[in-house]
Amino acid sequence: MNFIKIARIAAVAGFFTISLNISTSIVASSEEHASIIVKEAWARARTGKAKVGGAYMIVHNRGREDDRLISVRSNIAERTEIHTTNMTDGVMKMLRLKEGVDVKAGGTIMLEPGSYHVMLLGLKEPVIEGKKFPVTLVFKKAGEIEVMVFVKKAGAMGTMDHSKMKHKKMN
Amino acid sequence: MNKIFAYAIALLVLVGLTATVLIVTGVIPSANKSSRSGIISGAPQIGGEFSLVNNKGKSVTEKDFQGKMMLVFFGYTFCPDVCPTEMQTFSQVMTELGVDAEEVIPVFITVDPARDTVEVMDEFVAAFHPSIVGLTGSEEQIIHVKKQYRAYGQKVEGEDKEYYLVDHTSFTYLMGKDGQLATVFSYGTTTDEMIKKIRELL
Numbered sequence: 001m002n003f004i005k006i007a008r009i010a011a012v013a014g015f016f017t018i019s020l021n022i023s024t025s026i027v028a029s030s031e032e033h034a035s036i037i038v039k040e041a042w043a044r045a046r047t048g049k050a051k052v053g054g055a056y057m058i059v060h061n062r063g064r065e066d067d068r069l070i071s072v073r074s075n076i077a078e079r080t081e082i083h084t085t086n087m088t089d090g091v092m093k094m095l096r097l098k099e100g101v102d103v104k105a106g107g108t109i110m111l112e113p114g115s116y117h118v119m120l121l122g123l124k125e126p127v128i129e130g131k132k133f134p135v136t137l138v139f140k141k142a143g144e145i146e147v148m149v150f151v152k153k154a155g156a157m158g159t160m161d162h163s164k165m166k167h168k169k170m171n
Numbered sequence: 172m173n174k175i176f177a178y179a180i181a182l183l184v185l186v187g188l189t190a191t192v193l194i195v196t197g198v199i200p201s202a203n204k205s206s207r208s209g210i211i212s213g214a215p216q217i218g219g220e221f222s223l224v225n226n227k228g229k230s231v232t233e234k235d236f237q238g239k240m241m242l243v244f245f246g247y248t249f250c251p252d253v254c255p256t257e258m259q260t261f262s263q264v265m266t267e268l269g270v271d272a273e274e275v276i277p278v279f280i281t282v283d284p285a286r287d288t289v290e291v292m293d294e295f296v297a298a299f300h301p302s303i304v305g306l307t308g309s310e311e312q313i314i315h316v317k318k319q320y321r322a323y324g325q326k327v328e329g330e331d332k333e334y335y336l337v338d339h340t341s342f343t344y345l346m347g348k349d350g351q352l353a354t355v356f357s358y359g360t361t362t363d364e365m366i367k368k369i370r371e372l373l
Contacts, residue, residue: 049290051249051334052251092250093327094252121331154259
């Protein structure tokens with residue numbers, strides 16, 4: 001009797017642990033697409049008048065085949081594009097990557113400040129800290145994967161608060 | 172013949188060594204030493220007069236910043252990547268400077284005055300730190316201030332009329348209390364490095 005009880009509790013606890021983990025790393029939309037894992041999707045809060053925004057995330061290809069992130073979609077903006085930031089001779093240039101980004105088998109692409117990012121052009125609603133919104137990533141082989149983007153403060157540098165200011169409660 | 176040649180070489184080596192020793196020990200001032208006091212010597216004049224509009228709609232000139240150090244960054248509010256990153260750095264510098272923050276005014280100058288109106292600038296800078304001053308102005312005023320700072324800002328011409336991108340200088344200029352350029356920080360300079368430099372100039 002006791003053994004079954006313990007087993008049940010363990011199973012429930014295990015389930016919660018797993019689902020907690022999954023809620024931060026986003027699951028692929030279907031089983032066969034599970035070769036691509038997208039996690040830690042976040043965006044910076046933008047003010048009410050801001051027309052553009054950027055979203056960041058980590059894309060990992062744990063499959064055996066190379067893949068390519070070919071496009072991105074969202075309902076929060078009129079247009080959603082893949083961009084990168086290049087610095088040449090001290091000049092910052094943002095570039096649209098029309099061909100997308102390669103994600104090699106076993107490789108990881110970091111969409112992060114100063115590098116690759118999902119560019120949201122023509123924001124339809126303000127991107128407010130604490131809110132979240134979905135973005136769909138389209139891969140050449142893995143197909144479509146929807147991720148939930150969590151909005152951090154305007155100057156956030158990642159999903160973790162790296163600033164040396166007092167740590168606020170994490171949401 | 173060989174002997175004379177050898178003596179000549181020896182003499183030259185001796186003269187060279189003596190000169191080196193004298194320079195190293197400081198008897199003869201070297202050209203390098205005198206310029207060490209200025210961080211960038213021989214660089215073109217950076218900074219100077221300008222006339223712009225702050226994020227509260229007030230006309231300002233370089234005189235409004237006199238007696239304070241200035242951290243100057245050129246960018247635009249439609250830039251979602253690099254500019255918020257640099258504003259975050261400014262915000263951290265100001266927070267960590269504590270009381271010394273009184274001596275510094277962080278300034279964000281737009282290279283995109285057509286879209287960066289006073290209201291847009293005010294919202295943008297306020298999202299990072301209350302001390303950051305956003306400066307905009309007419310096309311001519313912005314062209315002038317860019318020239319003064321040797322800064323670059325060029326709209327990318329393309330099919331996109333509304334959401335165009337603007338290439339821009341990524342440096343942050345630290346201007347001394349005298350309005351002269353103290354140093355230039357490249358993009359990615361840490362807050363600690365900026366704070367160290369600012370404290371040296373206090």
